[in-house]
Amino acid sequence: MSSGTQAKDLVDDGEYKWGFVTDIESDVAPAGLSEDIIRFISAKKNEPEFMLEWRLKAFRAWLKMAAEEGEPDWAHVKFTPIDYQAISYYAAPKKKDGPKSLDEVDPELLATFEKLGIPLAERAILAGVAVDAVFDSVSVATTFKEKLAEVGVIFCSFSDAVQHHPELVRKYLGSVVPVADNFFAALNSAVFTDGSFCYIPPGVRCPMELSTYFRINTANTGQFERTLIVADEGAYVSYLEGCTAPKRDENQLHAAVVELVAHERAQIKYSTVQNWYPGDKEGRGGIYNFVTKRGKCAGAHSKISWTQVETGSSITWKYPSVILQGDDSVGEFYSVAVTNNHQQADTGTKMLHIGKNTSSTIVSKGISAGQGQNSYRGLVYVAPGAEGARNYSQCDSLLIGDKCGAHTFPYIDVRNPTSQVEHEASTSRIGEDQIFYCRQRGLTQEDAVSLIVNGFCKQVFRELPMEFAVEAQKLLSVTLEGAVG
């Protein structure tokens, strides 16, 4: 097979030493990417044949993209090239006998959660949130499974889904983000190790908000999470994704893929607070967050809503999108993206109107401070058959300091005259009179900025579930600490 030889070509001759047979016992795969590594991951996870085939297909597509075009270069971000052969694509957490309950979870691991201010167990019980915590690449704790099972909701790690619900995985995996969708999605499809899977059966309203906390912990481990959420006819689910990461010195690649499928009259609400390590003040280190998120409103009257608060990562490259295929379906995108110091964000959304009377709303708030660069990039596409499509977009940018940048690159592509599309964008800094007003009333400069910034983001924050909104506001203040002098 030619791609096999291509894979070998990618690896330095000297380093290509692990051969065809993979060492299942090893907990960490050797650095590097090849078909063998993919076979290793698939074997390690005891996957059925179709998964391996699917991964290999993705890998070949990725190789082709890597050879022909390389990484996408259209985004308004700069970074040193990633050495894909230096990354280890599989790392299982250290375990003795495997935790049977939270008490048995590695105390060091729990301590990390503590440090981050998210007491897993407490929070899960008090808030009634089911947590499928992904620590590095393998699930270590899953809660509330029984309660969810009562109503027929499947919420488990992706590996479990592959083992226990292969028919669902086979049906939906890659149906929204195809293997060759883009460079990073193809890479993810080839090497992803775990993630979350969620299926809400017809007519079921998920009794609790589902949540997963992703953490990056082992050095030199790329994170390739895969999330798949399917809401069957008339179902409803609200899913929270929170990301924080401990301090780290070198760049880490994070290339996740999230796929959502909403059938007729189903609703999916997906909320994210992303606070990966952003690098230090000089811009050293930090996470490369290259994520593909896309939802498909497959059925009529379905609705998908993305809400994101992006405060972390040294680079964010992320466009949660909605394919509005069903008639009368609704797509929403609410985003707050903050860049401070040397952070770069290129984020936005795509709303693809295909069905009749589909509507979408985009509210994007970008905040740039320090030397941060923040770009909104979005597409509103109205297909020829999308009679009566409706879109409203609003993209505002706030500048704090004279060395940062705020950019707006919306694409509006309308092919149906019965549609109505509106786009507004503004860029400005915090008004001196606003600061003066607050200072006059006894607020410190920092509090005044915080107040104004929170007001600026209010439209987005109010879309977040309550506990997330609180965390998001805190994060915002922490991220902007010292930005105003």
Next chain:
Amino acid sequence: MSTTPNIGLNLAQRLDRASGQLAGGHVDWLAALRRGARARFDEIGVPGVRDEDWKYTNIAPALRDLPGPVLADEVVFDSARVGMMVAALPGLDGQSPAIVFVDGHFVPGLSRLQALARGVSVSSLRELLGRDPGRLQGRLGKFLPPTAHGLIALNSAFLDDGAVVEISEGIVCERPMHLVFVSTRRNEAFVSQPRNVIVAGGGSSALVVEHYIGEEGARALTNTVSEIELGRGAAFGHVRLQREPQSAFHVARLQVEQGEGSSFSSHAFGLGAALSRTEVAVTLSGENAECTLHGLYAVHGKQHVDHHTMVDHAAPRTRSNQLYKGVLDDDSRGVFTGRVLVRPMAQQIKAVQTNPVLLLGDGAMAETRPQLEIYADDVACNHGASIGRISEEAMFYLRSRGIEPREARRLMVYGFAAEVVESLVPEALRESIGALIGTHVGTLRAGERVA
């Protein structure tokens, strides 16, 4: 980069036939400029749809018939007819100076250059390069970005004729000056590449109107570049009326460099041609400079119209205001890309951009890309875009007052388009262009389809 390297190569080779006859062939600096541009064109070729800036406009159909050059001694046209076409141009009364080019070549007999005000000169580029080439040394192409696309390089590689307008310091021109470009040749596809250079001295005030017209059936590819330099405190108005026949293709670049405290206003009307691409690039290099860019595109049938603006705020306290409106009937396609760049340290900037588009035809398509790229913080920038139909409520209002649907629709469209015309001065020009736009939108067939 280019997706059509062979077309570009063949095109350049075809144009080489004219090389021996190009103006100022003996001038070294000019030869070097042409060589450099040619090398650049050979390197990058014709822009293709994979170039992000050309994503929505495929120029290949304009080159399919491999248009050739029109040599100076090959220009053949019906002088009386072209004379009548020129006389009928909006705003061109018996008093206004006019310089006329047919198929890319200066025609003294149809031009009227005696009416020029003192301190103003309008001449043919070819003539000037023959007479006094030193006057243009270092000026031609001075402000064109080195990374500009292949068709601009092509224009430079074969630059030959066009208008040179020089306005001395402090001169106030009351009458607009008209630059008229007529395409006539029908038997063979051809390229006409006018290159215009306008220098508005410090404190001067003037208005130039560029007309692009042609005989029905003329198989022209007009690829024009106009360079304008505004001195300190100059006030300059530019109007481009692109009304080429449906058989023609039109590519244009307006490159403007603004000095301190200068003010520039542009009105770009894109009404004609099968496919057109009009670029306006303004660099606000001096403090307190300001520009207003207005545009209207109103097309029908299968026309494709693409307007592209770039405003570079390179100095503090500069302001820009853009309003581009589109009316798209039948199966036409309208593209607008507007880029505003605020450079680091360029503080106290105000930039506004609006792009409302009216879709009339069932198959009409609109693509809009307003872009803000901002590297300074003391700014107030915003842009807005809207795409939609004529409001049903407004139609109902008019109909409830006894206005026929067809007339109501015409009124609505005219009212929408007229905003772009309203800011034109002087009044005489505004009225004649307003009348032209009124007639033009009246010909859009959308009105007839209303039940």
